[in-house]
Amino acid sequence: MTRGVALLLALFLLCSSAGASRMQAVPDDDADVVAGWTAYRGNDPVRAMAHYRKAADRNNRVAQFNLAVMLLGGEGAKADPANGVMWLRKSAERGFSAAQFALALLYERGEHVKRSLDEATLWFRKAAEQNHLAAQVGLATQYFLGRGAPRDFKQAAHWYERAADQGDEASAYIIASLYEKGDGVEQDYPRAWFWYSRAAGSGDPAAVLKAREMRDKLPR
Template sequence: MIPALVLAAGLLVSSAAGVDEPTASPAYGEAKARLVAGDPAGKPALEALAAAGDPDAQTLVASASFVGGGGFSIDKARSCALWEQASKARALAAHLHAECVERGYDGRPRDPTAARGLYKAVADRGFSKSKCALGNLLILGQGGPADPERGLALCREAAQAGDADAQTDVGDYYLRGKIVPRDVGEARTWYEKAVAQGQKNAHMTLGQIYWNGDGVPKDNARAAALWHVAYAKGRLDADQFLADEAFVRANAVKGQINVAAMDEAIDWYQKALARDPSLSEKLRPRLDLLLKIKAARS
């Protein structure tokens, strides 16, 4: 079955995505349903439709090829080419093609200048996500003159229209306080909106806000719940935070060890160190302590 990550990338539905866009073909709907159900016939059916110029099939095949899974091998250059082919018919594809140009996913040098124009063209078609993508380039001064005020305004427009990535970006700007005064309450409002839509980065950062008690009462359980979702959605670096949260629970009662929490912490610390050995100096002392305690209890 095709992974959820691929579906999230390839089947994005936005109320702003498609002024006068044609509806998907019945053949595409049938092929997509087969792919999602794990039917081996789904992939070749979609590939055939993509080759024939079906924009929805091109967009989905490109998304699957970008991240892999469902029988698709990772081929980012192919993804970019297919998104470009579908860009006239599908605003989502046009946006993703602009990302390819901005970030060099197609194998060519990054070109934020060209990306500005591409994002603007898609935003003009009513696709909110492209507004904030352009806004971020303006804020950072990439591909042309910096215009933080206009950039933030574009991101706010996209966020207010319901785009979860834009909501996360707006939250980030308020949390960091670099182009607007720092306002954790305002940041949290936007993160909560993005979390409601499953945005993984918002889950990650909101978890840190609750863990640190930054503008809210400290709430380790809420932080852990958010980090679990972030991890499941692909933020594998949440493992180190989940390890620390379990470590705290394991030692919550002085003189007593919560064995289940201890085992959970050990598992998360081992995962984190396997993923990123550079974390050893930070995480290894706690892991070694827990392993020592576990051995003494055996």
């Protein structure tokens, strides 16, 4: 693993470990969710929770997620992690990708649930398959490091490239490195140059340097 890739993975793991505490409620077109969202944005968490609970009881998965966010964060009522996780799981099981990703992070950290990297991988995958970008990065990293899944550079490359296709520059750098080295994919300097160039889009010095190096290795 190159120093640059190792640093990017370390940064991702740091961000994901903090991510569960940054869950935020999201809007929906259900009448109670709309009313709850309006109250939530208007700093009336008690009213917001009441509306979200009504919709959650009707199996609205967005309301279930929003209710979980509030219960886990202690908004509108005293924090209630057990019920927060229950509603989060209900939303995740109904296929809401934001809930699936959030549940994966809880399992990854062992926050409010027993830590299980296998469960984290399972929920990362469910969200990743719905094109949830952060979940794709999370799943790729599980395979890259062999966390909660066998170490598998081919699977890691697949999911990093999916995330890079959505514009994630860190993933673009990692998949570029894999193409450069031939890890999990066939060695391909043009593809490596392409992804290093994408990773350099915001001016990252390491990516800019690697893009130049790979350009010089391209067939003339």
